[in-house]
Amino acid sequence: MDHKVVIDLTGFEQLCFNCRAILEDGPKHRIHGYLLCTECADIVSLLRVHCWQACLVCALADEADDIDCEDVQNFLDKPNTFVKQYDWKHCAVCDESEGLLYTPCERDGQAETAIGIRAQAIEEFDEAERTDHSLFLRFVHDQMAFHRDNQNDAAVEELHSVVIGKFRRIFGHKHWRTITAMQEYGQMLCGKGHYEQAEALYRTLVDDADPEHGPDSVAVLCIINALGSVYAKRRKLKEAETMFVRALDGFKRQVEKKDVRTLTAAFNLAGIYQDRGKLSDAMRMYHVAAYGFKDIAGHSDPTAITAFTHLAALCSARGVVEEAERAYNFALQGLAESHRQNSIEVLSLKLGLGVLLRDQQRLKDAENLIQEAYKCLREAASDYAPGALTCLGTVYARQGRVAEAEMSFMDAAEELSVRGDDDATYANLFNLGHLLHNQNRLAEAEAMYRKAWDSARLVAGLKHATSCTIVEALGSICEQQDKYEEAEEIYKQSLARDECHIDRWTSFVLCINFHKMTGYN
Template identity: 30%
Template sequence: MVTGDGMEWALYNLGSLYAEQDKLDEAEKMYQHVLRGEEKAWGPDHISTLDTVNSLGLLYKSQGKLGEAEKMYQRALQGNEKALGPDHTSTLTAINNLGILYADQGKLDEAAKMYQRTLQGYEKAWGPDHTSTLRTVNNLGILYKSQGKLDEAENMYQRALQGKEKALGPDHTSTLDTVNNLGLLYKSQGKLDEAEKMYQRALQGKEKALGPDHTSTLDTVNGLGNLYCFQGKLDEAGKMYQRALQGYEKAWGPDHRSTLHTVNNLGLLGHCKDARRHWAQIIYADQGKLGGAEKMYQRALQGCEKAWGPDHTSTLDTVNNLGDLYRSQGKLDEAEKMCQRALVGYEKALGTDHTSTLNTVDTFGLLYKSQGRLDEAEKMYQRALQGYEKALGLKNVTIYRPALDTMWNLGDLFVAQGRLDDAKEMYSRARASFQTLLGSSSNLCQRLERRIASLDPTQGK
């Protein structure tokens, strides 16, 4: 930011400090004060004013105020285009920020247009191997992964990785971020061995470059925990989550978003049917104030509501998880309230066909089945499955774990309805996909084999 007023400069820096400390309300007050001063001194379209507008957009995004963030980003973009031209790097930064926001809102087509425009601008301004260009390539990879375009995502990540290794070296933290993203992608593709190699490379590199307790290192620790959980390696997953949680609490405090996300992951692990009995004695032994999955979720929910408000997508993620936990506990009225809150919030924030929305639709199907409302449960499952197919495509839906869970749930529902042929078809679809993801010898595939066999009326005769 450029300004002739030393006081405004100091207030802006103070706002930035508050933002880094996650004191978002205090940061907003500082930025608003600075913005009013700059608008009065320089006018609404001065580049210094627009810098502060952009900072307010970033802040609003952190607060989950996505509508306000979009207004700020649009204002910054229009002002920069007018003052500096459509291809100026400041303009491109505003375009990139809009792309990130659209991606968070689930407006993936709009996000892709912003990223493509940013990429073309950076390639023209700085060349294909500049770090800003490669950062946008990496963002496109993230977006393609969200769209289920996994081959395109892999191409972007590989381009970003090769460029960063060449420009920055194999052990640079930016390079390692892309390595970490490749781990996430390989997990989505069912390439679990390759995923683990990427995570381990990212973790070892970050431990060496940043130290074992740096928050970026802990992010990879948490990601490795997610992979181990997906593989059914629950002991290893719990150790990763505990390490991440202790590190985040030390670095950020108990109410920071990263801490709360890991608390939520521990809740999920404790909620896992196969893990709960074992982890009741292990995960929470050092957390006397947090005795179980429900307390983990409650802690995460209270922290998210305080940090971002009741309608932020991170808050809604925990609301959804808490609803599913209540369902498994037989607290069906409480479960329905949580699921309804999550569904309404997701539909408003992300739209009816976003995968987070559809995950909650699937949870509603489970709830209705538990309540004996089988026709309503089927409608929820069918809506979720059709939505996944629309959002991800028929090819990529076969390796998206929530969609496979919905197929399995539909199979269980058809059994309850006496529709055994439909159940066999749905179980067979799920089994084929789990074989691709986990291998035919996996526990999940074996369980599906037994369910399919149990539908044979000649079984045991």
């Protein structure tokens, strides 16, 4: 599963994008995705009212209409001495309506000039200018945007290295500006799939942060979380767990328990616990993350929805019925509030909730939910449709509607044979065999059980719980027909050396899917 990156909200994210002033607690102004202080947001609103389309950086009286140039100059936070020093005639930030405060103003063939000016300013930034670093950050941001827009990864990497080197020398290794720059560079590496390089980058910072010399700062904790995410991507699950535990413990001490950073670390740790098969621990962490994000961001928060979805599935599998049903409903409520009522995600949740109700013998409610999910999945040509039809067949079977159940299983078998979904195939064949067995159609039932067993031992192995369930049914039906030698051979094969090896989590998933589609544990 994907793990979330924590941004140090005490640093980069809580600075005004324009003037770099630290934003106070409370509601924030966000324009085109960028956080602004109240003063800057007011000026942007003023510019919009007057439909000012001129370059914001030039701040020339004849272009500014009736807007006071001094206000514009303050808004830009660009000292006149700097503009004069570089004879800067073209801005780095302009109002392009959709790229307000961000898009490089490099029209009229001035791109190379603008790039050169910014590169020179970045290169000459040194310790003497540390008190006026906001302009430096502005140039870095614009230069980075240009290189990314042009997919110049080498230039982006070089610029990141320059920034990190300067910040380390000027501010120090543990300063939040240094750490934020390194985190952004690490995110870029991860985005390109360069996880080994990202790991080495984050590792240097984490190694420098010695817990014996005091608790980790919030900025360092963000890096620790990022390193955990990289470990998870590289399937170093034990190391990832160590990092996420450290991040979670640190955030609990440094910020509130329901702070987004604390909850994100809990969410990430839950995913690692789940991948490592520590299901009780995973349930506990998903519970913390799900209800925490719901409380601070509402039901429709994407992480809350994801956490509730995982929590529902795990609780359902572990038989924690009330908690599972509550989690399913919260996840569905969140998706409805985010206007995703008809998504595959919603249909999958409805199917899971329907199965939960089936297992509680609330068959009418289960039928309605599963039938609705199947109909929509079939219309969407989803790969989940045959599995939903199989689940619907199990409800019909429990209601005594044998003909409808058999038809559902037969139709699902036909669809699954086309799609090649082996684990769903053997569950469906087992259902059909069980239905025929209960009707005393022993020869037909035996044939279905044999097909199910052939498929199960290829997917899960001879000794997997699902294979053993099928073997027990197949051996029993052979004995009923006085085929004792065949039954003995089946049992011997089941006890033979198994060449199929699957990890703990895959084994668990196969068991869960088999239970969903058959109702057997």
